[in-house]
Amino acid sequence: MLASLTLALVSLGVAVGLLGTLAESDDPDEYDYVVAKDGSGDYETIQAAIDGAKSFPPDRIRILxxxxxxxxxxxxHAWNPDVTLVGESAAETVITHGDHFEKIDRGRNSTFFTYTLKVRGNDFRARNLTVENSAGPVGQAVALHVDADRAVFENCRFLGHQDTVYAAGEGARQYFSNCDVEGTTDFVFGGSTAVFEDCRVHSKADSYVTAASTPESEPFGFVFLDCELTADPDVSEAYLGRPWRNYARTAFIRTRMGSHVLPAGWHNWSRPEAEKTVxxxxxxxxxxxxxxxRVPWATALTEAEAERYSKANVLGSEGDGEWWDWEE
Known part of the structure; x- marks a missing residue:
């Protein structure tokens, strides 16, 4: 596992600034719990700290x-809303596990049990963490499974192969800022409304970057703002996305794309009927x-049309305010 993590670091070529470190103002005394493997904190595992937190707390639970x-x-858990997880740095604070489809062996829906980190509690926040599925290129193996509403991930890394990030939940909204996501096939997938801003999205194989399953009723699916699409040196044929469901919605706004992205851009997953609805x-x-x-059924937005994809318009709703801003 450690070897695979080291290789992931090398392949990503992550800049020190992106990895992030604990801010000087983050005094451990300001946290409700401290997790430390060496026994010097309140808990030795992250799950123990979460299980020890009050259900439906009146105030945010902050865990270092x-x-x-x-x-x-x-x-x-769903009964653990308002949880904040902060690592000392994304390079040094790593949550990892190696479940995958065949290992789970629970039938056709085994993918959804393969997660390393699953977030169901609303108003979750994470900063300076790596979440890895260490199973390797063995099929579906989720690193992050999030179906919470108003979930924020800042300065995090999500490492895996197929199905790295499952951004789910009908009507759920999630925000990823300054994060790294790497994978092979459909490694950003699901039905939530999710904004990825200033993120690096790294392909490790010739395949598909996204596989949205946006519900027909939702106006937005995955929106990438000012991101960068990169790839391993031997990757030369990647699609921006394909529709897991027929109303998939995905947009790339001001995104820098490496030469691995195919001119056609998008794939219909061998379902021509989806071309009329995506x-x-x-x-x-x-x-x-x-x-x-690009394929004729994709849209090249005008400047005026692109304004519709602003972070505030995609993620906001009356009464919530700018919930994606990190405030403690």
């Missing part, structure tokens, strides 16, 4: 996770992967 590799399967859009794509002729 000391540096270390935590090989555990973690779930933030919403695949781009605005001001940059780099070699933006060149060439």
């Amino acid at each position: 996770v000391r540096g270390g590799v935590y090989d555990e399967k973690v779930e933030v 919403e695949y859009a781009e605005y001001d794509s940059r780099g070699p992967g933006s060149e060439g002729e």
Whole structure:
């Protein structure tokens, strides 16, 4: 596992600034719990800290996770809203596990049991963490499964192969800021409304980056703002997305795309009927992967049309305010 993590670091080429470190103002005394593998904190595992937190708390529960590799399967339950997990740095604070489809062996829905970190509690926040599925290229193996509403991930890394990030929940909204996501096939997938801003999305194989399953009733699916699409050196044929369900919605706004992105851009998953219902859009794509002729059923947005994809418009709703802003 440690070897695979090291290789992941090398392949990502992550800049020190992206990894993030604990802010000087983050005094451990300001946290409700401290997790440390060496026994110097309140708990030695992340799950124990979450299980020890009050259900439906009146105030936010803040948990500091000391540096270390935590090989555990973690779930933030629906009765644990308002939980914050903060690592000492994304490079040094790693949650990892190796479940995958065949290992779970629970039938056709085994994918949904493979997560390393599952977040069901609303108003969750995470900063400076790595979440890894260490199973390797063995099929579906989820690192992050999130179906909570108003979930925020800042300065985090999500490492895996197929199905790395499952962003789910009908009507749920999630925000990823300054994060790294890597994988092979459909490694950002699901039916939530999710904004990825200033993120690096890294393909490790010729395949598909996204597989949205946006419900027909939702106006937005996955929106990438000012992101960068990169790839391993031997990757040369990647699609921006394919529709897991027929009303998939995915947009790339001001995204720099490497040469691994195919000129066609999008795939119909061998379902021509989906071409009439999906919403695949781009605005001001940059780099070699933006060149060439996209499929005719994708949309090249005008500047005015692209304004619809602002973070506030995609994620906001009356009464919630700017919930995606990190405030403690």
